[in-house]
Amino acid sequence: MEQLGFDFGVEPRPLIKVTPARLSIYDDCPRRYRMTYLDRPAPMRTGPWAHNTLGAVVHNAMRELFGLPSGERTPERAAKLVSRHWRGAGFADAVQVARYAEAARRWVADYVEEHGADADVVGLERWVSATVGSDPASPSLIVEGRADRIDRRDAELVVVDYKTGRRAPEDSDARRSQALALYAVAAGRTLRAPCSRVELHHLPSGTVAVAEHTDESLSEHVRRAEETATASRTATDRLTEGGDPDQLFPARPAPRCAWCELRPSCPDGRQAAPAARPWDLLVPTT
Structure with missing residues (x-):
């Protein structure tokens, strides 16, 4: 007897695996993304x-x-x-x-x-992962990455990220950080505990920038990550099909081109800004 089955004519949507670093690079400059992750030889x-x-x-x-x-x-x-x-x-x-x-x-x-150094640390450079999407019933992403530190404070988790850059971060920087928000989501899922607080610890100044996320603010970061991931995968698929790499992954010239590690391979970047010296981005010392 013929076995009955269901075929609705709809292929399941494959999940896109991303890290905060990949998302950030694509948002900043699609060409840098292509050169970093796709171009071979490197x-x-x-x-x-x-x-x-x-x-x-x-x-x-x-x-x-x-x-x-x-x-x-x-x-x-x-x-x-x-x-x-x-x-x-x-x-x-x-x-x-x-x-x-x-x-x-x-x-x-x-x-x-x-x-102090008495933090209750539950993760050091801990790999965390979560399946997420703007529609909880139909997730589209696997978000994963390595968090600098995850503390347990009372019954909740806190994501800590160390910084050593020239500028001390503010609370608004912690709130806007997509990486921290995605780590909070992934840490909560991986370690099975609530996680809404994220912190940037700037060691040169001793500054601690803090953000307390809500479900809505975390969902907004996930939605933006989904948009970026979808755009990067679409461009990658078209490149595989023979599309023009420079059109699919355009350069976004900006002052940061001065210190981009791919500057030697990017004429647009070299024209955008004079080359920085390898030590120019160090935080000043007193």
Whole structure:
């Protein structure tokens, strides 16, 4: 006997897997997205940037520090961890290397003194993931990524992101951050606890920028992520079908082209702004 089945003539929509970094790069410049994730062989890039080196060192030190029992998270230990992870790539010279190594040791030590180190940490560079969409009944995205730190405060989770850039963030920056919002959604799903608070911890200044999300504000970030993810996948599909790469992934020239790592491979970027030196984006030290 013939087996009965249902065929409504509608193919299920495949989920799009994204990270906050991929979404941000596409929003900033589709050409940079294509060069970063799609072009093969990989385009020529600049050398290392000192601010990236500095950020990586501080992140590594903070990860190791908060992996210790709270009683061992001392200012002295924090400073020693900076020395352990220190690298000098991208700096102007040995004098600048020494100055920023000392500054970074002071930042992390001051952070422990000012903010304490007794956080109840449930995730360090924790990989979190969630299936989401603007229509909860028909999710379209798998959002995933690695959060710097996830704390438990009372019964709720808090997403913490470290910053070492030139400008101290404000609460509005934390509220506007799509990455933090998506990490909050994914952390809540992965660790099965409410998560609405996100924080930017700026180590050079000791500033903590805070946002308390609502269901509505998180849903708005998800909706925007869905729009970006759909646009990037549509462009990628058309590129695979033989479409023009420069039309599908146009450059968006801006002052940031001065320090884009793909500048050597992007004529539009080179015309948009003079090249920055590898150390120009370092936060000033006193």
